Amino acid sequence: MRRLKVFGxxxxxxxxxxxxxxxxxxxxxxxxxxxxxxxxxxxxVQLEHGLSVTGMTDRVSWGLYISNFxxxxxxxxxAVMLVMPTYVLKDIDFKQAVLIGEGIAVAALIMCxxxxxxxxxxxSVLWHMIPGIGVFNFPNSMLTWDVLVLNGYLFLNIxxxxxxxxxxxxxxxxxxxxxxxxxxxxxxxxxGIHLVTAFLYQGLQARPFWNNALLGPRFLASAFAAGxxxxxxxxxIIRTFxxxxxxxxxLKKIAMVVTVAxxxxxxxxxxxxxxxxxxxxxxxxxxxxxxxxxxxxxxxLPWIWTSIxxxxxxxxxxxxxxxxxxSKVLYFACFILFVAIWIExxxxxxxxxxxxxxxxxxxEYTPTGIxxxxxxxxxxxxxxxxxxxxxxxxxxxxxALRYHKNES
Amino acid sequence: xGDSIKKWFSLNLGNSNTKPSGSCGCGNPSGGCxxxxxxxxDENAIxxxxxxxxFEQVFDVKMDxxxxxxKLTASLMVGAGAITTSCSVIVGDETKEKAQIxxxxxxxxxxxxxxxEEKKGTVDRLVRSYQLRTGKTISMSSKNAEEDVLFGYxxxxxxxxxxxxxxxxCVEENNQDRSSQMEYIRIHEMEDGKGFNxxxxxxxxxxxxxxxxxxxxxxxxxxxxxxxxxxxxxVQATWxxxxxxxxxxxxxxxxxxxxMAACPYDGRRFNWSTPEVPEEExxxxxxxxxxRMRKKGVVEKCTFCVQRSRAGKxxxxxxxxxxxxxxxxxxxxxDSTIRWVLENKKVFRLKEDLGTEPKFWYFMx
Ligand code: SF4
Ligand code: SF4
Numbered sequence: 001m002r003r004l005k006v007f008g009x010x011x012x013x014x015x016x017x018x019x020x021x022x023x024x025x026x027x028x029x030x031x032x033x034x035x036x037x038x039x040x041x042x043x044x045v046q047l048e049h050g051l052s053v054t055g056m057t058d059r060v061s062w063g064l065y066i067s068n069f070x071x072x073x074x075x076x077x078x079a080v081m082l083v084m085p086t087y088v089l090k091d092i093d094f095k096q097a098v099l100i101g102e103g104i105a106v107a108a109l110i111m112c113x114x115x116x117x118x119x120x121x122x123x124s125v126l127w128h129m130i131p132g133i134g135v136f137n138f139p140n141s142m143l144t145w146d147v148l149v150l151n152g153y154l155f156l157n158i159x160x161x162x163x164x165x166x167x168x169x170x171x172x173x174x175x176x177x178x179x180x181x182x183x184x185x186x187x188x189x190x191x192g193i194h195l196v197t198a199f200l201y202q203g204l205q206a207r208p209f210w211n212n213a214l215l216g217p218r219f220l221a222s223a224f225a226a227g228x229x230x231x232x233x234x235x236x237i238i239r240t241f242x243x244x245x246x247x248x249x250x251l252k253k254i255a256m257v258v259t260v261a262x263x264x265x266x267x268x269x270x271x272x273x274x275x276x277x278x279x280x281x282x283x284x285x286x287x288x289x290x291x292x293x294x295x296x297x298x299x300x301l302p303w304i305w306t307s308i309x310x311x312x313x314x315x316x317x318x319x320x321x322x323x324x325x326x327s328k329v330l331y332f333a334c335f336i337l338f339v340a341i342w343i344e345x346x347x348x349x350x351x352x353x354x355x356x357x358x359x360x361x362x363x364e365y366t367p368t369g370i371x372x373x374x375x376x377x378x379x380x381x382x383x384x385x386x387x388x389x390x391x392x393x394x395x396x397x398x399x400a401l402r403y404h405k406n407e408s
Numbered sequence: 409x410g411d412s413i414k415k416w417f418s419l420n421l422g423n424s425n426t427k428p429s430g431s432c433g434c435g436n437p438s439g440g441c442x443x444x445x446x447x448x449x450d451e452n453a454i455x456x457x458x459x460x461x462x463f464e465q466v467f468d469v470k471m472d473x474x475x476x477x478x479k480l481t482a483s484l485m486v487g488a489g490a491i492t493t494s495c496s497v498i499v500g501d502e503t504k505e506k507a508q509i510x511x512x513x514x515x516x517x518x519x520x521x522x523x524x525e526e527k528k529g530t531v532d533r534l535v536r537s538y539q540l541r542t543g544k545t546i547s548m549s550s551k552n553a554e555e556d557v558l559f560g561y562x563x564x565x566x567x568x569x570x571x572x573x574x575x576x577x578c579v580e581e582n583n584q585d586r587s588s589q590m591e592y593i594r595i596h597e598m599e600d601g602k603g604f605n606x607x608x609x610x611x612x613x614x615x616x617x618x619x620x621x622x623x624x625x626x627x628x629x630x631x632x633x634x635x636x637x638x639x640x641x642x643v644q645a646t647w648x649x650x651x652x653x654x655x656x657x658x659x660x661x662x663x664x665x666x667x668m669a670a671c672p673y674d675g676r677r678f679n680w681s682t683p684e685v686p687e688e689e690x691x692x693x694x695x696x697x698x699x700r701m702r703k704k705g706v707v708e709k710c711t712f713c714v715q716r717s718r719a720g721k722x723x724x725x726x727x728x729x730x731x732x733x734x735x736x737x738x739x740x741x742x743d744s745t746i747r748w749v750l751e752n753k754k755v756f757r758l759k760e761d762l763g764t765e766p767k768f769w770y771f772m773x
Binding site: 039050051052054056057058059061062116119120121122124126128129134135137138140141142143144147196200201203204205206207285296353354356357358359361 | 461493505515517518521528588590594596607608609611627638639640641642643644645658660661662663665668669670671672673674676678679680681682703704705706707762763764
């Protein structure tokens, strides 16, 4: 009973925290709400007219939604890079950062699920996919695996921080025996969500561009670069706008993680390019299309070359300690790395899988305004969720928010 | 898929696929459309067919929950019925019936797992619903695969002249969306002397045929014996029937399009918007798994005209072809033309290295 009461007061207090803030905070939230409303309007148009309002066709049947989904799974998985040293190796440096990391993971997962639902032709019959009520084609379909691991990961990433914050809220220390097993599990789980998502594409013999053993590992490498890069940026923002203390060492350590992952990612990219272009086969056509265009069709060229230049620039910058230790340069490098990997895992991975088609037909894909609107709306939703989570968590962690027995 | 799909297909035409008749390819006794299900049929079905259902073997528990859900649905239905009845002053009988049908259709189970009775139930509802909406009567079949039948197809490259009569016939027969010009069949025009070079082929030509110095090759869903599209579907909305047809339950499909990504032969089409067929052009001879009207947001594909082939007729494309380039028949019947072609011609299939085992062969005179 007591727990329930504490919980009730926590909910009340956090609502209070969420609805009160500085002017900048309100402007930020109002802006996100506006973007979400626009996204909702676009989605209602899509619901009414069907997916024909998007740029997708029978020839390129997945587009912007699935691209973003794929990328965000990576961002979510990256929280693990912080979880591991903090909880298990008792690296105190990371402790505050990890709560933020898990908040990002939760927001990213919610966005993932939203993108999958936005991509469905029949959201009203989505219950067909609920195990037990519908028919769940497990273990044959990798998509069912993905549904399971993503929801499991979401659960883990909600429950662990919730436990810790709940204890801190009452002014108690959290019991490491309770959360360490959970944290360990989430470490494996994060690798799992990423591999399973890669297998979603990797397992299709119909699409040689995806049917490639390096896809899974490369997903991991790019995720461990893009995810922590985002965390660095978010921490930097939080550091300037709130009382939350994040030490420089923490950022430096995360930057180290980003650097190593970005380097590995680049090596794998070179390996892939070598395989596709040293002895090109029929199966290299998608890669040719992506990097050089085919038959004068070159829609993806600007994207992929932007991505590669940003990627190389960021990796080189991060590799030099001098540059990396300068926080301005670090933020810039993280930002361009994030953008580079977003392009690479989105447009650079999903779309060329369909081009050229099974019989060599080249039909290009360009997202429509509606599609972009829905996408932006979902990103705003993610940012909204994250801001709420982070704001509450920071208040609790800095001690501003505590349970008062008499108050409730 | 617990049943007889082998990983690697061997053309063993003599003795494959002898299964008890009247089965739907899975025989699940409690597919659950929320009605039409008596205790008796359940028990019979379990006795005869239980061994075949991989789904049920693995997910025994789930089926119980499924039926629990069914009961829930049923009780909700009673509730909804009560409400509509009590409002009967306002709404007419037909509106009530329509609402009832829509409700039952929304919460029915997967066709693959339905008993024969439940299949009939949903077909009756669909026919009635069409009648209520348009005043026209259609006939819709729920005929199951027959015993000792395995459908196959052969395409004579030397004969095809690219007239595309098959494409037109297919669109009309299968009530395909006219507004997006959906076509199951693609005819690839290739240049003589370049071999089967799909990259340079044109599958969207508008000139007079046969064009000088070109030959033609048709593709469609090949009804793979080891279909990757079936494996990947998260809800088993698409499956291989016992007579080899790969079909889709349009009402069960959630429209994720994973199967389109998995098909190596460009065999699947998606309803990007609500399909439109002018009322007078609707083919009223329908099958649940075939050419019945689709809705937006679901996947569809060639079914070898299940409404025709299971009634002993040739698919519309075969009938329409003026050159006789298309041959269809039962692979298990030693006297069929298709068997003669396979035994006497040098046949080949596309992308054999993928292990999908298409039941669609090409040959030349
Ligand atoms: S051709 Fe494509 S759609 Fe048809 S059965 Fe094979 S994989 Fe499935
Ligand atoms: S689109 Fe429909 S049939 Fe295809 S995999 Fe998804 S649910 Fe299954």
